[in-house]
Amino acid sequence: MTWTAFLRRTAAGLATGLALGALATAPALAETKLKMVLNWKYQGPQAMFFLAQDNGYFKAEGLDVTIDQGNGSGAAVPLVANGTYDVGFGDINALIELVAKKPEDAPIGVYMVFNQPPFTIAVKADGPLKTPQDLVGKTLGGAANDGALKLFPAFCKLAKIDCSGIKITNMQPNLREQMLMQGQVDGVFGYVNTIRFSAKLIGVDDDKLRYINYGDYGMDLYSNAIIVSAKLAKENPEAVKGLVRAINKGLADMIKDPKTSIASVQKREPLIKPQVELERLEATVRAEMNHPEIAKIGLGAIDPERMKQAIDILVDANKLPTTPKVDQVFTPAFLPPLADRLTKLF
Structure with missing residues (x-):
């Protein structure tokens, strides 16, 4: 159920009486708290997450998201796997390796961001x-x-x-x-x-x-994606859908107005050099988020065959103990409709 639908149900409940209304409104007042770890320190390309926060997209989905700096794209994966964080912005290839070794602990990718190998x-x-x-x-x-x-x-x-x-x-x-x-x-x-x-x-x-x-x-790999814990995906799928919708909107805002987006980063890290971070943001969109496939499948999605080939490359080269299936690494189940993900990059 979406947050809007939840509020409508609550309003209907109030009409049946004060006692029922009290029961209905209690959960509506409570936001779902999520902890998210980034791939790195606060930089221009992360503006999409801060815009989702500053523009009220998380709040509109009933979410209270705390966003922490990271220490490398690979580091985000185990931090979500061990329960330190609910959500991470991390390297899908590190996730593939974890799925191959410890599938029972592995998070799942829900929104692909860097669709070109950086x-x-x-x-x-x-x-x-x-x-x-x-x-x-x-x-x-x-x-x-x-x-x-x-x-x-x-x-x-x-x-x-x-x-x-x-x-x-x-x-x-x-x-x-x-x-x-x-x-x-x-x-x-x-x-x-x-x-x-x-x-x-x-x-x-x-x-x-x-x-x-x-x-x-020959390493035509995907890279950084939004990953969520298996626990969160199973126990609160509506929160995951809301999270992805909010980030998708933040990404669209970032692409539409990169210059203004840097202000959201600077709110978290006043010492950045805005012009350099603007250039970093624009270069990242062009080089790491601009795969031709997005014209067909939209932002956030993957080509299953391309992902399968990437998995095979890693399994073979790193002699991983098992070969993960694509749906163990990434699921499209939480993505917004395609029409909402066909943002033009340039």
Whole structure:
């Protein structure tokens, strides 16, 4: 039942008498509280969530959503799986791995956001590293929960390089671009636009960097999605539907007016540089959310065959113990109607 329908039922109940009305209105006054963890610190592309909050979309669905910063796209998945959070914005590939290993603990994807693979290894543009083969014998760095780092074994297999000949070092995420430019590592893992604009914030122009993109070597993967706990999906499906409707509206607002959207981010993190975050937002929409398939299936949805191929890539490359079914990883059951998801990106 939608929140609007719930209110109508409550109003009808009041007409039957005070006692019945009291019973009917009690649940209507209580909002469903949800805790959500993001993929990363507060940045431009996350404006969709803050707009859903600031524009009253969560509230209209009877939801009280707390949104926390994250520590990597891969980290959001176990935090939802272990019950710390009800909702996460995390890497669907990390979810595939969890489903393959511990299906009983796994959350479920309910709204795909990044439908293009953003995974990359960034190197210095004036250096000798240009192809995956050039990485052998070098040192690469990344945060422990970085999605690109977690997918590196699969990338090595598809790119036909020997991972064992590459040294991997962990680093604090905020030091990534600095360590690369200072020559402490030869390359760094990350999402293209995370690295590009984080580098810009420390004075490094994009022409100083070169990107070895996973998508150029056969890794046509989905990336970040809204995931919810199995418990929430089972016990309160209406809350999940309301959550997805609200985020879908926030995303539409963000795409329609990116510049104004940055104000919602700045409310949470006053120290951001608005122009840089605006550029990051626009680049993310163009490069990570603009797969041609959305013209047919709409925002938030997946192509089941494409997801199946992605699952097969990860299972084979990472030698996962089981092969998850698509419906164990993602369900379209909570999506708004297609007409509400055909927002034009450009």
